[in-house]
Amino acid sequence: MHNNSKLSSLFEPKAIAVVGASGDPSRIGGRPIAYCKRFGFQGAVYPVNPNRGEVQGLKAYPDIQSLPSEADLFVLAVPAAQIPDALAQAAKKGARAAVVFSSGFGETGEAGSALQDEVVRVARETGVRVLGPNALGVFCNVSKVAPTFTTFLEEVEPTPGTLAIISQSGAYGAHLAMLACKRGIGLSHFVTTGNESDITVADCIHYLANDPAVGVIACYSEGVKDGRAFLEALLAARAARKPVVIIKVGRSAVGQQAAQSHTASVAGDDAVFDAAVRFGGAERVHNTQAFIDLVYTLSRRPPLGGNKLGVLTMSGGAGVLMADAAADHGLELTPLPDEARKSLDERNPFGASGNPVDTTAQAVNDMTLVRDALRVMLDQGGHDAVASFFMNWPANPSLGPRLREAITDGIKGFDDRTVAIALNAGEDVKTDFDCAGLLVFEDPTFAVDALAASARIGEHLRQPSPSLAAIEQRGAGASLSGLDEAETSELLRSAGLPMAEHRVAEDADQAAVVAEQLGYPVALKVLSPDILHKSDVGGIALNLKDANAVRKAAERILADVPGHAKDARIRGVLVAPMAEDGVDLILGGRVDPVFGPVVVCGLGGIFVEIFNDVAIDIAPVTEDRAEALLRRLKAWPILDGARGRQRSDVAAAAKAIAAFSSFLAQHADGISSAEINPLRVLPEGRGVVGLDSLILTTG
C-alpha cells in the first residue's frame, strides 16, 4: 500500500518547480507556468532552466539544487534519459510528488521500459510519488494548480464544481474534460496518469473519494494493474457516497491488443472488470456520449431514489421511443391513477394521460396542461424522475419562456425528484432550462439512458457495501498441490461444501465391497492426482447396479487408464452413490492476476459453453451476493422453476457458493483455480451436492 497522503502535494502543493521551464506559454515546459499564473495558483512557482534567468516574468533557476527553497511538487519536462536523475535531485529539494511529462518510457519498447523501471526505483527509494511518465498532468480547480500541458485549458475556462475527471489517456481525458466544461459541468479536478509507473487511476479515485471538494468521480481507464487497490478505491468512494462513472476501453480482443500497446497497460479480463465495477457500486459506460450525459446528470442531481419513471411529451412518437428505452433499462413506467387520468383527459381529449403522457400540440394553447401533468406525475404518480421531450418549442420565443415557466411551476415542491427535458435549441436556451433546475439533453433516448444509470447508481448506494477480504500470504499453496479427487473433496467438505459421499477402493474387489456398503446404483471414477479429465482416459463408469458390474468396471478402469494416461499415479477408484436428479451448476473460481480471487458460476454444459452464460463476483461473497449471482444468469428461470419445472434449492446453492468463495479467498495465495463441476442443485429443500472437484495450484 502506497502512501496516498502524498497526493495532497499533487493536487494542493505549497510550491511547484517546473524543470525544463519554457518562456513560451504554448510549449510543453511553458504551459504549466502560464496556467498556474492564469488560474491564480497562490503557492510559489519556480521555473528551472539552465539558459534563462527569467521565465514568463518569474525568476528562473539554472538547476534544481539552486532553488531558493523546497518545493513539494515537481514538474519534469526534460528528455526521458534525464528523468531518473532529476527525480533524485527533486527528492533532495523537498519533492513529495512529481509529474513526468516526458515520453519514451514503457510505451516504446525494451529500452524505454528499463528506463521506466529506473524511475520507479528512484521513486521507491526516495518516497516521491510519480505521476506518469507520459502523463499530461493535473489541474486542480480548488488549489488552482495546473502542472499540465493539456491544450484543452486554452479553449475553455472550467467553472468550479464537484466533478473530478481521472484519465489514463491524456488526449482522451482532455477531450472528456473539454466536453464536460462545454456542457456546463463544474470541474474540481482533472488528472491524467499516463504510464502509471506509480500513481494510478485507482490511487486518484481513492484520494479524491476523501476530498470534500469532490462530488462525482469520472474515470477513463485502459486497464487496471492492481485490482485490489482499484476495488478499495471504489469502496472508498462508495463509503463516501460519491458516484463513480467509468469508461474502460479494451472490451474486445482487438481493442485489448490496442490497449496493451498503448501506455503499456495490461488489460485484464473484461468480464472480471465488470464484476469489479459492480462490486464497487460504480457504473460503467461504453461511449463518450453516455459518459458525459451521466456525469452531467450526477453533477446536477443526486442519484435517483428509485426506478419509477414518468414520460411527458408533446409528441406521442417521442413518448413511445422513450418508453422503449425505459423498458430496455428495466425502469418502471408506472401509470397514473385513474382519477388523475380522468381529469387530464377531460381537459385534453386528443392527448394521452397514461404514462407516457402526451399533451399534444394542445399545450401551445394551454401550458397548464404541461404544469398539471408534471404535478400529477410527481405527486400521484410518485415518479422518481420525469423525462420529457418538447422538440424545438423551447427555442421558440413565444413558446419557450411559457413552457419553462409551466415546467418550473409543475415541479415546485418536488426538489427530491429529477426532471429532464430533451429539446432542440441553441446553447443559450439550453442554459436557461438548465438554470431552471432541469436536466437538459438533445436526444430523448439518451435522457432516459442517463436517468436509468443514475437509478442504478442510487440502488447500489442504498445497498450495504460489500467488504473486501484481505488476501493472506500464508504460503498454503504447497499443501494443496498434488491432491487427488478424494483429498480435494475432503478439503472442500471441511470448508463447508456438501460434497458427495464416496469411498476409496484400491482394487476391483474392494470396490465391490464398498459399493455394497453404499447401496446401488453407484458410479466409479479413477483416482489420481495427475488426471484432470477422467472421462477422456476412460476413467469413469456410471450407474452400476450390482457388485458384479462394479467389479468388472473397476477392473476395466484400472487396466485401461494407465495406457491412456502414462506416468499418472493411479491410487485406485472412487466409489460414489449415483446422485438424484437436479440442475447441474458449474461452480468455479480463480485467482485473477489483477483482481484476486473471483467466483464464477453458470449452469453446466451448453449454458456455459455455447451461451457463455456465467456470472462473476469478487470472492468471498455473502449468501445474498451468491443468490444475486445466480439471479443474474440468463438461465436463472431454470433454477427458479420456470415453465412447470421444480424449483431448485437456491438457498442451498447460495450457501455453497458463499462457502466455496471463502475457501478460494482463504487459499488465494496458493490456488490458481478451483472447480466443483457439477454442483448438483436438488429440488427446493433437498440441498445441493458436489459431484466432482478439482483444484489447480500455483505451486
Place this chain on the structure above:
Amino acid sequence: MHNNSKLSSLFEPKAIAVVGASGDPSRIGGRPIAYCKRFGFQGAVYPVNPNRGEVQGLKAYPDIQSLPSEADLFVLAVPAAQIPDALAQAAKKGARAAVVFSSGFGETGEAGSALQDEVVRVARETGVRVLGPNALGVFCNVSKVAPTFTTFLEEVEPTPGTLAIISQSGAYGAHLAMLACKRGIGLSHFVTTGNESDITVADCIHYLANDPAVGVIACYSEGVKDGRAFLEALLAARAARKPVVIIKVGRSAVGQQAAQSHTASVAGDDAVFDAAVRFGGAERVHNTQAFIDLVYTLSRRPPLGGNKLGVLTMSGGAGVLMADAAADHGLELTPLPDEARKSLDERNPFGASGNPVDTTAQAVNDMTLVRDALRVMLDQGGHDAVASFFMNWPANPSLGPRLREAITDGIKGFDDRTVAIALNAGEDVKTDFDCAGLLVFEDPTFAVDALAASARIGEHLRQPSPSLAAIEQRGAGASLSGLDEAETSELLRSAGLPMAEHRVAEDADQAAVVAEQLGYPVALKVLSPDILHKSDVGGIALNLKDANAVRKAAERILADVPGHAKDARIRGVLVAPMAEDGVDLILGGRVDPVFGPVVVCGLGGIFVEIFNDVAIDIAPVTEDRAEALLRRLKAWPILDGARGRQRSDVAAAAKAIAAFSSFLAQHADGISSAEINPLRVLPEGRGVVGLDSLILTTG
C-alpha cells in the same frame, strides 16, 4: 393494391386547393399557402374560404364548387365532421389526392373511428388518395409544394438533396427533418402520414423508391398494418438500390401499448418486424442519434463496399474505444502489412502503426504522418472505410487547416472509400471538413456505429433480393381442419418434409402387430385430432422394447386418455420407431396478421423457452436463407459441431425449413400456425426427421 401513381399529385401537383385557408401565415390553414409561396411552387394555389375574397395576396373562393379550374391536390383544414363532404366535393373538382390536417378521428375513440371509416369510404368511392387524417402533411423540395402546417420549415431552409423522410408521427417526423437539415443533409421529400386511413408509410416508400430525385429513404414508424405492402415497398427500394433506414418505436410492451393509443396504429410483433426489415434489406435503428448519423452517412456516401475498417487517431485511448465499437459490429480491423508498419514506425517511434494507427501528438509537428497513414490504410490496408478522431485539433486555427489538407491529400485517389472524422469543433469547422469530402461526427463511437450500419446495408444490397410469394386465396383452410397427427404428418410428407415413419393401430393388439413389423424400440402416441398436448393427458409411451410392452402401453393409453381429455375423438395409437439421437429443432410458423406467413426456428426445449433463441424470416425461404436462419441462432455452434460435438446435417435441416416455409406460404389462407416439434437433425449426412407435428387452422 392501391393506385400509388396518384401519389404524384401529392408530391408534384399541378394545382393545389387549400380548404379552410387562413390569411394568417402562422395558422394551420395559412401555413401551406405561405410555404408554397416562399419555396416557389409553380402550380396554381387556390385558397378556399367562405369569408374572404383574398388570402395572403391570392384570390380566394367561397367553396370548392366555385374553384375556377380543377386542382389535383386538396388540403383539408376544416373541422373533422366536415371532412367526408369536403372530400367528396374535392373529388368532383379533380382531386387525385388530399391531405387531411384535421384531428378528431381514429386517434380519439369510437365516434372518431366511425368518422374516419366514413372518410375511407368516400376515398374508396371517389378514388382520391388520402393522407391522414391527423397528418402534418408534405413538403417536396423538387416541386416545392408544401401542403403542411409543420413549424420546422419556419426554422430551417432545407437545401435540395436526395433524402426523403417519411414519418407516421408528425411532431417527431418534423423533429427528425429539422435535425437532418441542421446536420446539412439535403432534403428531397418530407411526408407525415398521421392516422394512415389510406396512404401509409409503405405507400410512400414504394412511390419514392421509384422517384429519381430520391437517394435515401428514412422512415419513422409506429406500426405497420399492411405488412405485405411494406415488404413490397422495401423490395422496390432494394431493387432501386436505395438504402432504407427505419426507426420503429413500440419495441417494448409498454411502448407498444403507448403506440397503440397513438395515431390509432396497430403495432405488430416486434421480432417479426425485425425479420421484415432484414428481408427487405433495410436497416433499423433505435434512437434519434443513430438515425441522423446513418442518414447523414448514406446521404453523403454510398454504402460501404465491405467491412474492413481502419482506425486512425492522435489518441491511443480513442483508438481503443473505436476498436471496441468496431468489434461490437463485427467490422474487421485488418492490420497494415508489416512493410508499411515499419516505415510508419521509423518515422514516429512513439506512435502505433497497427490498426488502430496512433500518430500521437507528433502529428502536430509533422502532418505528413496523418497523410501517409491514410494513404497506407486505403492502399496497402485495403480498408473500405477509415474512422478517425482528432479531438479539438480541427478547431485550432494553426492546426485545423493543416490537418484538413493532410487528410484530403491522404485520401486523394480513393474516391470509392469512405473516411470519417470525429472532432470537437464549431459548426463552421465541421462544415469545412464536411465539404472536404469527409463524414463529420462528434462522437468517435457513433462514427463507427454509422459506418458499420452502412457496411451492413452495402452487404444487403450486394445480396440477391428475395422474392415475395403471392398469398393465394384458395380457401384451402377447410381441408386442413380436424387433421390428426397421422394425417398432418402425411400432408407434410407430401409437401417434401421427411416425417418419421409410423403406423396407425386401432387397438392394443394391432399396435403390437405393427410394432413387430417396424422393429423395436418403438414409441406410442395417442391419435386424436382434438388433443394438442399428448403428454399432458398421458398419451405417450417411449422406448418400448417388445410386443408385450407395446400391448400394455397401448392398453393404458386407450384406457386413460379419455378420462383426461373428455369429448376428444380417439382414433387409436400411432406406433413409430424410436428415432436415433440428434439435435432437436422446433420448426414452426404462423400466418402473422400483419406480415403474412413467417417461419420460426430454434433449438428445442430450454433454448426457446428460457433463452428465447429463435430466428424468424418471411416465408417462403430458399435453402440459403434457411441456413442463414440457423446461423443466426445463438445455439448455432451446437448444430455446427462446437466443442467436439458431431456436426449436424445442416443442409438437410435447411432443406426441410425451406419445404416447410413453402407449405406455410401455400396454405397461408387456411393455416393460423403449424409446427414440427421436434425436427430431429441427425449427424451430418444422415438427414433430418420430423417426429411430431401440428397444424392449427383459421377455420
